[in-house]
Amino acid sequence: MAVDPRQVVAGFLTLSMFVMLGNMIKHDHFSPVTEEMGLKATGARSNTMKLDNNAEMNSVDMAGVEDLMDTIEEVKPCWTKPSPKNQPSNGFVTFSLTMGPEYHISQITDAVVVARYLGATFVLPDIRGNELGNKRKFQDMYNVDKFVRSLDGVVEVIDEIPDEVSAKKPAVIRVPNRVTESFIMDTIQPIFKKNKYLRLAVIFSSVSLRPKETSNKDLDATACLAMFSGLELKHEYSEVARKMLDRLQELSKKSDGKVLAIDLRTDLLEKKSCKTTSGARRKGCYNPNEVLAFLRSVGFSANTTIYLTETWWHKGLNDLKEEFPNTYTKDDIMPAENKGEFLKSSNADLASALDLEICSQSDVFIPAVAGLFYGHVTGKRIASGRTQIIVPSQSSTSTHASDFTSTYISNKNHLAYTCYC
Numbered sequence: 001m002a003v004d005p006r007q008v009v010a011g012f013l014t015l016s017m018f019v020m021l022g023n024m025i026k027h028d029h030f031s032p033v034t035e036e037m038g039l040k041a042t043g044a045r046s047n048t049m050k051l052d053n054n055a056e057m058n059s060v061d062m063a064g065v066e067d068l069m070d071t072i073e074e075v076k077p078c079w080t081k082p083s084p085k086n087q088p089s090n091g092f093v094t095f096s097l098t099m100g101p102e103y104h105i106s107q108i109t110d111a112v113v114v115a116r117y118l119g120a121t122f123v124l125p126d127i128r129g130n131e132l133g134n135k136r137k138f139q140d141m142y143n144v145d146k147f148v149r150s151l152d153g154v155v156e157v158i159d160e161i162p163d164e165v166s167a168k169k170p171a172v173i174r175v176p177n178r179v180t181e182s183f184i185m186d187t188i189q190p191i192f193k194k195n196k197y198l199r200l201a202v203i204f205s206s207v208s209l210r211p212k213e214t215s216n217k218d219l220d221a222t223a224c225l226a227m228f229s230g231l232e233l234k235h236e237y238s239e240v241a242r243k244m245l246d247r248l249q250e251l252s253k254k255s256d257g258k259v260l261a262i263d264l265r266t267d268l269l270e271k272k273s274c275k276t277t278s279g280a281r282r283k284g285c286y287n288p289n290e291v292l293a294f295l296r297s298v299g300f301s302a303n304t305t306i307y308l309t310e311t312w313w314h315k316g317l318n319d320l321k322e323e324f325p326n327t328y329t330k331d332d333i334m335p336a337e338n339k340g341e342f343l344k345s346s347n348a349d350l351a352s353a354l355d356l357e358i359c360s361q362s363d364v365f366i367p368a369v370a371g372l373f374y375g376h377v378t379g380k381r382i383a384s385g386r387t388q389i390i391v392p393s394q395s396s397t398s399t400h401a402s403d404f405t406s407t408y409i410s411n412k413n414h415l416a417y418t419c420y421c
Contacts, residue, residue: 073385075420079221082116084153089121091196092161094170097127097138101353102372105231107202110179112226113219114200115155117184118192122155131346141350143232150230154222161197170199177204181216209375209408211415224419228383233353240338241357247333248307248358255303255326261362263309263355263369263377264291266316274369286368286392292320294366294392298401300324307333307362309355311343330354356380364388367406378408382416 093115097104107125115122124138124147138144148157160166171191176183179202192198214220232238248259266288268274274285286294295304306327310317313329321327330351331343342350356373359365360380365388367374378389390404408414 073387075383075385077224077419078421079224079419081225082154082218082221085116085119087119089119089156091118091120091192091198092123092165093118093120093198093200094123094161095125095200095202097125099130100349100373101356102376103202103204105227105376106177106204106372108231109223109226110175110177110202111200112151112155112230113179113222114175114184114188114198116222117181117219118189120155120192120196120198122151122157123161124157124159127349129346129349134346139234141234141237141353143234143238146232147230150225154225165197168197170197171195172199172201174203175200177202177206178208178212180212181214181219204372207372207375209372209379209415210413211418220418227379228416228419233357237350237353238357240335240342241354243335244330244333244354245358245361248305248328248362251326251328251333252305255305256301258363259305259307260300260364260366261307261309261359262291262366263359263373264288265309265369266314268369283392284370288317288320291366291368291392292323294404295324298390298404307358309352309359311351360384361386364390366390366392368392375408375414378406378414379416382409382414383420 093111095107095111097107104127111125112122114120124144127136127138127141129135151157171194173188173191175188188198233241245259252259264286268285269287302324303326304324306324308317308327308329310329312331317327331339334342341347342354352373356377359377361384365377365381367377367389381387381389387409389406389409390401391406393404
């Protein structure tokens, strides 16, 4: 009996998600074994921090917060656009975007790198939602014209696979995230030579965004281009993010003039991936009260304007709101005419895309959840010089905000530092 290749791909994608979740659970999600996934700060190493819930705001170092917010780092690209390839394309690379916008960035980057190395035509991917049957075209979410222009001369991009090719079965290949030249050469290229029609399934066994040793400058530049210059929301959606950020900035002018974005998702707290065992050196997720204690301990003003990546308000956020009254969720600041599209559960990837934009452009970013969202927001902020990222901790007695700077920033160990300097 013939097997529909789409069923095979769907099976691979489903299996990949279970493998990823299994690895997270196996290593307690953000345990020392997968160190890059943990939330780690410069000054948070060994001491035990006990936070007094009744601590006064004026008993901490307010100057540390002010210095942090005033820090702007000028950066420029360390790479140039790869030179055009003269030989014609000799095959096709296809795939789907899955699991949300923070994964889309990595999936796009890997597929572009593979297509560049093989000299293959890059077929625009469709986008699969978390719910069965939830599928949209690439241009329904992203700026397709900007994407195609950014890759002009680097890889050939087409909207759909030609009919005479789509009638054939693609070779389905599981590709590790941040694919290496050796994997392409040893595993993908031999298959591509036999079957000029590939279907990639990117596997996230690790979500490290630390630099890797590599000697292929062309592929390095291709990865930088794909990750930081290609993928943008389509204009209508980026306008929604801009309006939300504009409103936050307007609200902040009534207080201290700064916007603090916090990736706080309480729906994850009861999952095994967010549980911390006694042997773990740091947490991967922080609940609202832990975030409140951290904000208090490092001296954020009660007037600070705070954006939470939560969609709706719930009673678990009330203590945070009581001490920081200028705290808002998407439902609080999103234009009313856009709520019907962005806030329904089947469009969770659209809502997450808005969070990615706002957290990348706020004055300060605090990740209360570790993972790719934190990693890609950090990358975007490095590329724009916004390096004000501080990470909560329960293992330091410091009250100075700069002591909690993300080690991605303080140690410059994010791959974005290989693209921008």
